[in-house]
Amino acid sequence: xxxxxxxxxxxxxxxxxxxxxxxxxxxxxxxxxxxxxxxxxxxxxxxxxxxxxxxxxxxxxxxxxxxxxxxxxxxxxxxxxxxxxxxxxxxxxxxxxxxxxxxxxxxxxxxxxxxxxxxxxxxxxxxxxxxxxxxxxxxxxxxxxxxxxxxxxxxxxxxxxxxxxxxxxxxxxxxxxxxxxxxxxxxxxxxxxxxxxxxxxxxxxxxxxxxxxxxxxxxxxxxxxxxxxxxxxxxxxxxxxxxxxxxxxxxxx
Amino acid sequence: xxxxxxxxxxxxxxxxxxxxxxxxxxxxxxxxxxxxxxxxxxxxxxxxxxxxxxxxxxxxxxxxxxxxxxxxxxxxxxxxxxxxxxxxxxxxxxxxxxxxxxxxxxxxxxxxxxxxxxxxxxxxxxxxxxxxxxxxxxxxxxxxxxxxxxxxxxxxxxxxxxxxxxxxxxxxxxxxxxxxxxxxxxxxxxxxxxxxxxxxxxxxxxxxxxxxxxxxxxxxxxxxxxxxxxxxxxxxxxxxxxxxxxxxxxxxxxxxxxxxxxxxxxxxxxxxxxxxxxxxxxxxxxxxxx
Amino acid sequence: xxxxxxxxxxxxxxxxxxxxxxxxxxxxxxxxxxxxxxxxxxxxxxxxxxxxxxxxxxxxxxxxxxxxxxxxxxxxxxxxxxxxxxxxxxxxxxxxxxxxxxxxxxxxxxxxxxxxxxxxxxxxxxxxxxxxxxxxxxxxxxxxxxxxxxxxxxxxxxxxxxxxxxxxxxxxxxxxxxxxxxxxxxxxxxxxxxxxxxxxxxxxxxxxxxxxxxxxxxxxxxxxxxxxxxxxxxxxxxxxxxxxxxxxxxxxxxxxxxxxxxxxxxxxxxxxxxxxxxxxxxxxxxxxxxxxxxxxxxxxxxx
Numbered sequence: 001x002x003x004x005x006x007x008x009x010x011x012x013x014x015x016x017x018x019x020x021x022x023x024x025x026x027x028x029x030x031x032x033x034x035x036x037x038x039x040x041x042x043x044x045x046x047x048x049x050x051x052x053x054x055x056x057x058x059x060x061x062x063x064x065x066x067x068x069x070x071x072x073x074x075x076x077x078x079x080x081x082x083x084x085x086x087x088x089x090x091x092x093x094x095x096x097x098x099x100x101x102x103x104x105x106x107x108x109x110x111x112x113x114x115x116x117x118x119x120x121x122x123x124x125x126x127x128x129x130x131x132x133x134x135x136x137x138x139x140x141x142x143x144x145x146x147x148x149x150x151x152x153x154x155x156x157x158x159x160x161x162x163x164x165x166x167x168x169x170x171x172x173x174x175x176x177x178x179x180x181x182x183x184x185x186x187x188x189x190x191x192x193x194x195x196x197x198x199x200x201x202x203x204x205x206x207x208x209x210x211x212x213x214x215x216x217x218x219x220x221x222x223x224x225x226x227x228x229x230x231x232x233x234x235x236x237x238x239x240x241x242x243x244x245x246x247x248x249x250x251x252x253x
Numbered sequence: 254x255x256x257x258x259x260x261x262x263x264x265x266x267x268x269x270x271x272x273x274x275x276x277x278x279x280x281x282x283x284x285x286x287x288x289x290x291x292x293x294x295x296x297x298x299x300x301x302x303x304x305x306x307x308x309x310x311x312x313x314x315x316x317x318x319x320x321x322x323x324x325x326x327x328x329x330x331x332x333x334x335x336x337x338x339x340x341x342x343x344x345x346x347x348x349x350x351x352x353x354x355x356x357x358x359x360x361x362x363x364x365x366x367x368x369x370x371x372x373x374x375x376x377x378x379x380x381x382x383x384x385x386x387x388x389x390x391x392x393x394x395x396x397x398x399x400x401x402x403x404x405x406x407x408x409x410x411x412x413x414x415x416x417x418x419x420x421x422x423x424x425x426x427x428x429x430x431x432x433x434x435x436x437x438x439x440x441x442x443x444x445x446x447x448x449x450x451x452x453x454x455x456x457x458x459x460x461x462x463x464x465x466x467x468x469x470x471x472x473x474x475x476x477x478x479x480x481x482x483x484x485x486x487x488x489x490x491x492x493x494x495x496x497x498x499x500x501x502x503x504x505x506x507x508x509x510x511x512x513x514x515x516x517x518x519x520x521x522x523x524x525x526x527x528x529x530x531x532x533x534x535x536x537x538x539x540x541x542x543x
Numbered sequence: 544x545x546x547x548x549x550x551x552x553x554x555x556x557x558x559x560x561x562x563x564x565x566x567x568x569x570x571x572x573x574x575x576x577x578x579x580x581x582x583x584x585x586x587x588x589x590x591x592x593x594x595x596x597x598x599x600x601x602x603x604x605x606x607x608x609x610x611x612x613x614x615x616x617x618x619x620x621x622x623x624x625x626x627x628x629x630x631x632x633x634x635x636x637x638x639x640x641x642x643x644x645x646x647x648x649x650x651x652x653x654x655x656x657x658x659x660x661x662x663x664x665x666x667x668x669x670x671x672x673x674x675x676x677x678x679x680x681x682x683x684x685x686x687x688x689x690x691x692x693x694x695x696x697x698x699x700x701x702x703x704x705x706x707x708x709x710x711x712x713x714x715x716x717x718x719x720x721x722x723x724x725x726x727x728x729x730x731x732x733x734x735x736x737x738x739x740x741x742x743x744x745x746x747x748x749x750x751x752x753x754x755x756x757x758x759x760x761x762x763x764x765x766x767x768x769x770x771x772x773x774x775x776x777x778x779x780x781x782x783x784x785x786x787x788x789x790x791x792x793x794x795x796x797x798x799x800x801x802x803x804x805x806x807x808x809x810x811x812x813x814x815x816x817x818x819x820x821x822x823x824x825x826x827x828x829x830x831x832x833x834x835x836x837x838x839x840x841x842x843x844x845x846x
Binding site for chain 3: 279282283284285287288292331334335336337339340342343344347348350351352354355358359459460461462463464465466467470473474501504505506507509510511512513514516517520524530532535
């Protein structure tokens, strides 16, 4: 448990001329459930994408299980933001979950019945078994998010990265997702979640990473998630503070 | 086979190939790439002609594929330099097309290539260029080429079916699973180019866009299942091609133009009457569209 | 070169392609900010049936009538794209592709019929559609000039309204600007520019006249006003230079040369442009990377 399974050193990334992330250094231990928290424009999504090689980094290195991303890829699961795909795509929920297995199935082979069964089990776990054959555009936002979670589960990765899985979902879905995340943690998986709701951080995550273009603080939630650190993250740079966050900060104080 | 039968067969092959490949054009939101590629393929054909000095199917095919993939590459490159995606397309294809036209006007003369022909296609001439193949016998060259291209397309679509699906639906996930998203993109653009070149003789540069996009867009209104959408789109392509031929024969006009027009009829019917996404269906039960 | 200019008809043609370039460069900037670069391509193709129907109705090649026909047809195309996009799950680029190709196909059907009819083939309708600047006569040029000037004038007098409309439509609405009205006017101006350009550069290359100068201009400035000015200058220069080059040889097409000259402006802008050019961008990136590395220590202490 003590050996870090993710080591990020001196990472920086930019969009055009603007540095979005600079001097990012942190390590994550196995079996932890970490919330990545910070104001709009703090670079939360960019951090995930840069770690996962989906966005180019300017400097720095990222190691998973002591290996570069390319070699550890099979052990990593990624749940993009729900809005990143077109839900009008002609396919059903079961099929989307089966996509999580495409890496394992390999080239030139079709998903077998076994694969479909595994996908179905994952859907069932998310309480979505009844919707397996439903066209994805006919699912609610929360149901779509559950399908995405099920797809990550079926990948059976050791390390999960999730981009705002709780954004815009109903209360039942939020509970279902959190139950699963805690289960994953209980069986020794590691999860990092981009999160936007400050009020639930303490309930949901054992570790927290406060981000505003660089790591403000990172560590155990009970030690790190203090009013002062939050103010440093959100208040330190007024330019990045949106209306939404101002409310959030108020509600804590 | 009779003269008419060859023409109808050729037209149907165009409809089928374009219909199938068009589905992924729509789903990958790159419909206008069809427009771009269909224009730049002209440059590839002209250069192939200048190099080989003959109008040969193989040279044209290779030139066309290279031009198509080159177009895709340029557009992607400009886009990576933050030129708006559609602007990048507009710049690349008009420029390459203009170069093609200039080359025709200056170095090729009016030998065997003429712009108008390339733009409109001339399916009525197809049965005049017969070749003899083993097992099949005498067959028009363009038809044989289309058969070959159809086989290639079907092979790639079926062999990499799940990869096409995932790279179209969620490229970020595909990349994180280790599927070569970029390579698949260029392979797909290559397939679009092959289809376009093979359809060139029959329908020309611009009407091939109608055959690529419209049947697929129509099928998209009827079904929520990808495999069925492929079948439906291919069928719509064939129906449009054959209907187009008969419209043209009936009022004595351009066959390729009529085929493009017929795809429009198919779309119009789908747009109005589709039970899922049609206008009438939405009028009847507006709540379910949400 | 001088003898070409002295040839009075070439002078007229030159004037018209230059004015067309200026108008298209201006309107192109608006299309650029509306993120509708390829709309011009769809609409120029969609104009074809209108041209042929107008010709069939009046039986002669009268530029103004053909332009009116083209405009009506292009407007119907614009309306269909809008309608299909909003009323169904079809995306805008698919709708544009369909309208482009189907209208064009329908136009070709009609054109074949027109060419078959008596005298149709000699009418030069093909030349009109695929661009034949050299065939323009003085009355054509005057029609074009007047329409192009109207277009530029409309942009000029409503400059600050256009700017608001393009950058922040909702805000524009808030201060009492009619979005519907602006949309209509925008479409009208766009279609007018496209249809007057068809005869000079052809339906296929017309889009380039709107897209290329605007994107090129973007590389040199952050100001909307200067972008429009530059774009108009690029467009005008490309129009003039392309016409001159094509006049050097016999039977050379004008439109393609205009486009290639425009593309030349684009390549130069892309590489050397002061705002986002490759060269500047590369230098900035390198500088940035170096700063980032050397600053790391300092930042660590601050953090």
